[in-house]
Amino acid sequence: MGLTGIKxxxxxxxxxxxxxxxxxxxxxxxxxCRYVHNLRNKNNKIIGNLTEAEVHKSIQLIIQLTQSAKFSKEACYLKRDQKMDNHTRLIPLNPFLDSQNILKVGGRLAYSELPVGQKHPILLPSNHCITRLIFREEHLRLNHSGAQATLYSVREKYWTLDSRHLTRKIIHQWIRCFRVKPRGADxxxxxxxxxxxSVSRPFLNVGVDFYDLFYIKKKAHQNRKRIKSYVAVYTCTATKAVHLExxxxxxxxxxxxxLNRFFSRRGNSKSIHSDNVKNSLELVVSSRIFMNCLNRPSILK
Structure with a gap:
């Protein structure tokens, strides 16, 4: 029984x-494959552990059988130098057969310095068990990485149809990855x-907050030391207009x-929203100065 019989x-x-x-x-x-070789060459049998060449030849055979199960018609067209069917999904990929009769992706990277496997990755069908095994093995090798990292790592050597959907499906079926990323409550x-x-004039209802610390130079002294300063941000809740002080x-x-300068410029506000910072509205609401500011006539009517 020859290699064809083994296939x-x-x-x-x-x-x-x-x-x-x-x-x-x-x-x-x-x-x-070694068993077939020893049957055909009884005087030159191979014994011992598997060599790297034998393992590499076995993966080539697996890829050939996987492609022949799904891309047999396309491979026949390419062997005969005929035009493929217009309904096939491989036309945009410009596939070709290499010296080992393996379908690979074409492209415009022939003069690139990338390795041959990255310039022309091997074509794989999406609904085949070998494709799923390759993605699972790469996902495990990357210590259960995400969908994008797993997909980009596989694409360095293989190109799969519907690869994004397949990657998400495999990671979702992995129990450990599914438990690590549970769906939150909506x-x-x-x-x-x-x-x-509600429609209102600008700054009738405002929210106030302080911007982060920054330094300014005061010209009152010759050395012009830097002093700490802040910015009070007043935001209109209706128009999203911003006033800085x-x-x-x-x-x-x-x-x-x-707050006095803000009211003098923009007019009195009906309501002010703030957080619980002690220097802000929490202490100002109970102060008489703030109440006097609210009782002043508005500049903007």
């Missing part, structure tokens, strides 16, 4: 679907406040001064 027996008995580990399958196919957002959806410190008095 037929492998395809008939579906030996590929019996194993879930691609290196083990490579060794088994390599031993089958909460229904509450209604927006009335100030956010320079604040010299984080004290309540400095904030009230910026």
């Amino acid at each position: 037929q027996e492998i395809g008939k008995n579906d030996i590929f679907e019996r194993y879930s580990y691609i290196p083990k399958l490579q060794r088994i196919v390599a031993y089958l 909460y229904i957002m509450g209604n927006l406040p009335q100030e956010r959806v 320079l604040v010299s410190s984080l004290t309540t008095e400095a904030f009230i001064g910026s």
